[in-house]
Amino acid sequence: MSSEFRNTVRANLAKPEVRANFYRAMDGLMTRRLDQFPDKVELERLRTQSMAIRANALSKLPELLETLEANLTRNGIQVHWAETAEQGNQIVQAILERHNAKSIIKGKSMVSEEMGMNHFLEALGIECLESDLGEFIIQLDGETPSHIIMPAIHKNRVQIAKLFHEKFPDIPYTEDVDELTQMARRILRDKFYAAPVGLSGVNFMVAETGTLCLVENEGNGRMSTTAPSVHIAVTGIEKVVESLSDVPPLLSILTRSATGQPITTYFNMISSPRKPGEKDGPEAVHLVLLDNGRSNIYSDPELLATLRCIRCGACINHCPVYVRIGGHSYGTVYPGPIGSILEPQKAGLDVHGELAQASTLCGACSEVCPVRIPIPSILNRLRYDGVRKDTANTNTVGSGKRRTLSEAATWKTWAWAATHPTIYHAGSTLATRFKGMLPTNLGAWTTVRSAPKLAESTLHQQAKHLGVDHE
Amino acid sequence: MPPTPDTIYFFGTCLVDLMYPQAGVSAMQLLQRAGVKVIFPPAQTCCGQPAWNSGYRDEARSVARAQIALFPKPIPIVIPSGSCAGMMKVHYPELFAGQPDEAQAVDVASRVYELTEFLVDVLHIELQDLGEPLTVAVHTSCSARREMGVADKIESLLGQLSNVQRVEHARKPECCGFGGTFAVKEPEISAAMVLDKVTHIRNTGVDRLISQECGCLMNIGGAMAKQGDAIPHQHIAEFLWERTGGNAA
Numbered sequence: 001m002s003s004e005f006r007n008t009v010r011a012n013l014a015k016p017e018v019r020a021n022f023y024r025a026m027d028g029l030m031t032r033r034l035d036q037f038p039d040k041v042e043l044e045r046l047r048t049q050s051m052a053i054r055a056n057a058l059s060k061l062p063e064l065l066e067t068l069e070a071n072l073t074r075n076g077i078q079v080h081w082a083e084t085a086e087q088g089n090q091i092v093q094a095i096l097e098r099h100n101a102k103s104i105i106k107g108k109s110m111v112s113e114e115m116g117m118n119h120f121l122e123a124l125g126i127e128c129l130e131s132d133l134g135e136f137i138i139q140l141d142g143e144t145p146s147h148i149i150m151p152a153i154h155k156n157r158v159q160i161a162k163l164f165h166e167k168f169p170d171i172p173y174t175e176d177v178d179e180l181t182q183m184a185r186r187i188l189r190d191k192f193y194a195a196p197v198g199l200s201g202v203n204f205m206v207a208e209t210g211t212l213c214l215v216e217n218e219g220n221g222r223m224s225t226t227a228p229s230v231h232i233a234v235t236g237i238e239k240v241v242e243s244l245s246d247v248p249p250l251l252s253i254l255t256r257s258a259t260g261q262p263i264t265t266y267f268n269m270i271s272s273p274r275k276p277g278e279k280d281g282p283e284a285v286h287l288v289l290l291d292n293g294r295s296n297i298y299s300d301p302e303l304l305a306t307l308r309c310i311r312c313g314a315c316i317n318h319c320p321v322y323v324r325i326g327g328h329s330y331g332t333v334y335p336g337p338i339g340s341i342l343e344p345q346k347a348g349l350d351v352h353g354e355l356a357q358a359s360t361l362c363g364a365c366s367e368v369c370p371v372r373i374p375i376p377s378i379l380n381r382l383r384y385d386g387v388r389k390d391t392a393n394t395n396t397v398g399s400g401k402r403r404t405l406s407e408a409a410t411w412k413t414w415a416w417a418a419t420h421p422t423i424y425h426a427g428s429t430l431a432t433r434f435k436g437m438l439p440t441n442l443g444a445w446t447t448v449r450s451a452p453k454l455a456e457s458t459l460h461q462q463a464k465h466l467g468v469d470h471e
Numbered sequence: 472m473p474p475t476p477d478t479i480y481f482f483g484t485c486l487v488d489l490m491y492p493q494a495g496v497s498a499m500q501l502l503q504r505a506g507v508k509v510i511f512p513p514a515q516t517c518c519g520q521p522a523w524n525s526g527y528r529d530e531a532r533s534v535a536r537a538q539i540a541l542f543p544k545p546i547p548i549v550i551p552s553g554s555c556a557g558m559m560k561v562h563y564p565e566l567f568a569g570q571p572d573e574a575q576a577v578d579v580a581s582r583v584y585e586l587t588e589f590l591v592d593v594l595h596i597e598l599q600d601l602g603e604p605l606t607v608a609v610h611t612s613c614s615a616r617r618e619m620g621v622a623d624k625i626e627s628l629l630g631q632l633s634n635v636q637r638v639e640h641a642r643k644p645e646c647c648g649f650g651g652t653f654a655v656k657e658p659e660i661s662a663a664m665v666l667d668k669v670t671h672i673r674n675t676g677v678d679r680l681i682s683q684e685c686g687c688l689m690n691i692g693g694a695m696a697k698q699g700d701a702i703p704h705q706h707i708a709e710f711l712w713e714r715t716g717g718n719a720a
Contacts, residue, residue, distance in 0.1 A: 006659075013663050320646045324663045358657055360650025360664075361524060363617035377565075383526035402526075411522050415530035419537045421514040428489055444658030448666060449693030452490055459483045459492035460513060466499055468481070468511040 005354050008329045018154055022323045025153045029317040032260020033368070050253050051372040053246045054308035061298060064207040064240045065289070071210025075272040077285045085115040088290045092117060092199075092232060095286055096126060099230050101196040105188075107216065107224035108132035109201030110148050110311065111234045111290055113333045117199075129195070131188050131220040133181060140167050146327030148334060149258050149313040154326050188220070198224035198282065202235035203310070204250060205287075208243045212287065214268040215254065222266050231282040233270070237289050238298075238307040250310055253370040258312040293346035299395050302381055306341050308371040313338075315365035315375060321358055330355060337365035341378045348398030349386045356382040428458050475594060478508040480548045480582075482538070484555045485517040486685040487706075494685060494706030498551045498586050501712055505594050512541035518550075520558040523566060524651050532566050539563070539572065539579050548582050549589045551708055553615025553684050554651075556585040561618055585615060587624035587683050587707060600632035602714040606677040608638055608702075610668070610691060612684030613646050625683050625707050632714055640671040649690035665694045672702065680704040 012018060037043040057064060069079045082088035088111075096104065104121070106112065106128060118128040118139075130139040134151035138144065141163055145151030152160070161175040164183060171183055192198075200221055204213040212233055214221050225231045241247065255261045274281035297303050316322050316336030327335035332343040332352060340355040349356070356379050365375045385394050386402035417424050431438065435454040442451050479502065487495040499509045515538055522531035538559075542548050550556040560583040567576035590596045609625060616622035629637055648654065648664025668691055672680055680702050682688050688704050695701035705713075 009657075010659050013659055320648070320664055321657075321660055324667075325660060357653070358660065360613070360646045360648060360653045360661075362613035362646035362650070364613075364644070364646065367617055380524065380526070383524070384528050385526075387526040388528070407525075408527070411525065411527040411530045415522065415527075415533050418516040418519075418534040421516055421537075424516045425513075431489065444655050445693075446697075447658060448662040448697055449690065450696035452689050452693060454489055455492045457492065459488040459495040462492050462496050463483075463499065463511050463513075466496060466509075466511075467503070468499055468509045470511060470513050 005329065005331055005358070008331060009325045009358075012326050012329045013324065017156070017159075018326055019324060021154055021156045022326055024156075025150070026317050026323045029260060033257060033314065033317070034260075036256035036260050036262060046249060046253050047370055047372055049249050050310075050370050051308065053241060053250060054310070054371045055305075057241045057246070058238065058298070058304055058307055060242070061238070061240065064242055065237060068205055068207040068210060068240050071207065072212075072287060073210075075210045077210065077212070077270075077272060077287055080286060080288045081291070082288055083291045085290070085292050088115045088234060088288050088292070089117055089120040091288050092234070093121070093124065095230065095232055096121070096197060099196055099284075101126070101230070103127040103129065103195055104197040104199050104232075105129050105131050105191050105195035105224055105228065106135070107198070107200035107214070107221035108135050108151070109199065109234055110145070110333060111201055111236055112199060113145060114292060115234065115290065117234075129188075129191055131192070131224055132216075133184055133218055133220075136184055136188070137163065140164075144328065144333075146335065147313060147316060148311055148338075149316075154328070188223075192220075192223040192227045195228045197230040197232060198226075198228035199232045199234065200225050202233050202239055202287070203254070204247055205235065205240045206242075206244050206247060207240055210271065211244070212268075212270040213247055213251075214270065215251065215264045215266075216268070217259075217261075217265040219266055222268055225268060225270060226280050226282065229282050230284045230286070231270070231273075232286045232288065234288040234290060237291055237294050238309075254310050254312050257314040257368065257370045293397070296395055296397065297345050303345060303378060303396070305373050306338075306345060306378060308373050309338055309342070310371060311338075312370055314368040314370065315373075318364040318368050319359075320362065320364065321360070325358075330358075337375045338373075341373075341375055341382065344382055344398075345396060348401070349382065349396060350398035350401035353382065353386045353398060353402050356386065425458070425460055429461065432457055476507065476547055478510060478544075478546050479589075480542050480544070480546060481509050481511045482515055482518070482542075482548055482550045482555065482559070483511065484550060484552045484685070486689065487551055490689060491685045491706055491709075494551055494709050497706070497712035497717065498549070498708035500717060501590065501596070501708060502549065502594075504717075505590075505596055507594070510544075510546075515541055518555045518558045519566075520555060520562075521651055523558065523562055528566065532570070535559075535563060535566055535576070536572065539575050542579055542582070545578075546582065547584050547589065547593070548579065549584050549586055551586040551683070551706065552686070553585050553612040553619050553621065554686060556583050556588075557614040557618035559583045585619050585621050585624075585683065587615075587628055588619065588621040591624045591627050596628075598628065598631040598711060598715050600634045600714050601716040602632070602634055604634045604636070605679060606636045606638050606675075607679045607681050607710075608640050608672050608675050608677040609643075610647060610672070610680060610682040610684075610687055611644070612682060612687050615683050616644060625681070628707065628711060629681065632711075635714065638675040638677050640675045642667075642671055647687045647690050649686050651686065654690060661690075665690050669694045669698065677702065679710070681707055681710050683707045
């Protein structure tokens with residue numbers, strides 16, 4: 001079916017440097033996260049609390065969004081609703097036109113990636129400059145993020161040094177991380193002051209106060225949201241929380257789960273545009289709230305948990321599949337375990353359903369998820385939706401589209417045999433008796449493994465001599 | 472402490488039945504030696520997990536239903552596999568939610584134990600190591616670790632064996648890449664995972680690989696065999712039986 005995923009996976013598995021970069025980065029992140037939670041009881045308490053906060057917010061999502069809009073509007077922040085990515089882009093375009101803006105400077109925003117905003121605006125002749133260091137690097141190289149927290153994590157220091165030297169030949173070559181960072185900082189500094197519009201994402205939106213919270217480490221988020229005279233924030237509708245007291249626990253578990261930091265370097269709370277007498281801040285603040293399939297996910301009680309995600313990336317950092325194939329293999333904006341449940345639901349099982357198969361269901365993702373999203377259960381549900389016949393009973397986009405006659409027939413035959421013990425045992429006995437005649441080439445399995453060896457006789461046969469009761 | 476049950480049901484699993492019957496035999500013998508009567512319903516086939524994980528819930532349910540009927544008495548069901556135990560304990564209640572026989576499924580789920588869990592937590596088994604000095608690496612299955620939460624039990628059993636030295640390998644908690652149908656549906660990724668696991672285990676220089684999961688053993692052992700010079704691998708039950716003089720008895 002979707003051989004594009006398979007092809008990318010194969011290509012990336014064959015790049016030892018990329019794999020080494022991921023291994024080094026992920027091992028470091030896993031250790032740092034673990035160091036942040038020395039007390040297991042405290043960690044579990046915080047996970048339960050965070051899950052409850054997010055579940056509570058989702059349980060009254062429509063109501064909280066209304067409160068949020070009312071309070072933001074009262075504070076002077078202009079709220080826009082976008083049902084699709086395209087609508088979101090058009091809203092941004094209209095704001096830019098109103099301010100006659102020909103360029104924007106962006107803090108990091110995965111939702112703008114989701115909207116394909118850079119391409120959209122660049123086609124209109126508008127320059128979009130990424131100011132997050134990782135995003136800056138991948139933009140230089142014409143790539144997309146390979147991780148939701150660390151977009152350029154697939155690259156190592158030397159690769160970045162070479163890239164900078166190629167793009168900025170006037171600046172002396174260096175592999176010193178601090179010097180490279182300073183270089184980017186100098187290039188970006190003037191852009192912050194010159195850009196008419198700054199764009200950012202949002203980590204939490206507080207309904208009761210009408211506040212936008214933004215977590216960041218580099219100060220570029222603060223620059224993007226204060227230096228230009230217009231600030232546009234874009235985010236998904238699910239990022240709302242009920243009250244200000246919900247934020248500290250989420251912030252605390254977010255940074256520790258994501259980068260293993262006890263606390264973030266910058267925490268911005270944006271509650272209004274610049275007020276009279278204030279020295280900085282934009283004159284206008286806009287919030288674009290994107291649905292893009294989220295309402296549909298919201299409508300299913302089992303799949304709703306997907307929307308609890310606070311975008312920490314811990315599931316990605318701990319995923320044994322992600323670490324080997326890298327974020328770009330997924331062919332989606334959100335990679336790794338969260339991407340494998342979110343993207344098939346947004347785009348449809350017919351489009352990205354294969355991602356639900358790209359998991360051993362090992363559970364490393366749900367073990368670390370700060371809001372306890374049952375990722376393996378949702379993967380299982382999506383696999384079911386993909387092949388189920390009663391598609392009228394589910395809202396999942398593309399339900400039933402992955403069902404093939406041959407696979408369905410195989411499972412039907414299997415179920416028939418496994419519910420007829422006489423047939424099943426006759427088959428297994430025959431298999432062990434004539435095991436020498438079984439094929440040793442089992443396709444995919446035997447590429448790197450010897451064919452499984454059947455025993456001389458089955459447990460069922462051997463148990464007869466054990467004196468066990470057969471009632 | 473609740474009284475030790477004197478009778479249990481044994482669910483052998485299809486992989487043990489076909490590939491590793493010695494694991495099943497040893498498990499039953501360990502239980503019998505500890506004074507537990509073992510009932511092994513002969514009509515058992517498979518727990519239904521392959522279909523469940525592939526999205527074929529109706530087929531999984533019909534197979535699961537046939538198994539549920541085999542365990543009517545209110546006694547424990549002991550399974551020498553974390554993933555089949557996880558299927559019955561965690562997923563049967565999900566699979567049968569809203570079905571007429573939901574109560575039976577929940578009842579069966581409530582009586583399920585993974586073998587090492589049962590040996591340690593219920594039987595409080597005491598082992599005497601009669602074997603020669605040996606080094607082992609332990610691979611704990613993801614289902615035993617995360618779904619059943621019993622990964623420490625195999626460690627505790629091996630810890631009782633005075634002549635057995637456990638050697639840790641790199642990224643020990645990481646999945647071996649089996650994942651049932653995953654190994655077939657995503658063969659390249661699975662291959663990368665199992666080859667890394669094999670390297671980590673080989674790097675320990677141990678004499679033997681031990682696990683509580685035959686699926687993982689088949690995957691890791693198969694990859695080692697393909698490379699030649701495979702480290703011997705065994706299910707924990709077989710290893711324990713051998714170390715405690717089972718074969719001589």
